[in-house]
Amino acid sequence: MDFFINLADGFIGMFQEGAEVFMGFITGIIPLLIVLITVVNAFIKIVGEERIFGFMRAIAKFTIFRYTLIPLFSVFFLTNPMCYTFGKFLPEKQKPAFYDSAVSFVHPITGLFPHANAAELFIFLGIAQGFAQVGNQSELALWYLVVGLIVCLVRGIVTEKITEFQMKRQEAAKRGAAA
Structure with a gap:
């Protein structure tokens, strides 16, 4: 029975880790990318x-x-x-x-x-x-x-x-x- 409990914990743990990585992207890299893309597009329009x-x-x-x-x-x-x-x-x-x-x-x-x-x-x-x-x-x-x-x-x-x-x-x- 412990095998199935560990398997279930591991399965849901995989999704919990994915959610943590996703939240890191939302609070870190995604805003950075949006700002960079905006600046590059603005530069192209200005020049x-x-x-x-x-x-x-x-x-x-x-x-x-x-x-x-x-x-x-x-x-x-x-x-x-x-x-x-x-x-x-x-x-x-x-x-x-x-x-x-x-x-x-x-x-x-x-x-x-x-x-x-x-x-x-x-x-x-x-x-x-x-x-x-x-x-x-x-x-x-x-x-x-x-x-x-x-x-x-x-x-x-x-x-x-x-x-x-x-x-x-x-x-x-x-x-x-x-x-």
């Missing part, structure tokens, strides 16, 4: 979408910015999954590389800017909780951001080169078929 888009088109000409700053700005301002729409500033041949770069960045930005990808926040917080016992969570978040930008750049460049290679290959195949 103006046209200015932001013009700036993005200008920096997209440089490879290093195309695969670091644009993913950073797109994920910060538009959040996941809308961030991928910043690919519209790029020529068709660079869009796959931008997507690869941006999708790689939706997790690393979360530690410093939780509004950018709130769904990923729970993963970061789980890692950060363990890290807090041996280090500083802010330091972890900053390293996530820095390493994430490096990974974005490398993935963007590699994917751009692969895309160029595949496009040339397709063009050569079309020319060969036409001849």
Whole structure:
């Protein structure tokens, strides 16, 4: 009989723990996310979408910015999954590389800017909780951001080169078929 009592206690205890975590979110992270989203949206309205888009088109000409700053700005301002729409500033041949770069960045930005990808926040917080016992969570978040930008750049460049290679290959195949 004790087995069933312990099983019932464990079962309801699981829901009690879930409720405590939920209340922590309601009093902690959810208001933070609402304020962050409001500030970002206000900034976009104040500066103006046209200015932001013009700036993005200008920096997209440089490879290093195309695969670091644009993913950073797109994920910060538009959040996941809308961030991928910043690919519209790029020529068709660079869009796959931008997507690869941006999708790689939706997790690393979360530690410093939780509004950018709130769904990923729970993963970061789980890692950060363990890290807090041996280090500083802010330091972890900053390293996530820095390493994430490096990974974005490398993935963007590699994917751009692969895309160029595949496009040339397709063009050569079309020319060969036409001849």
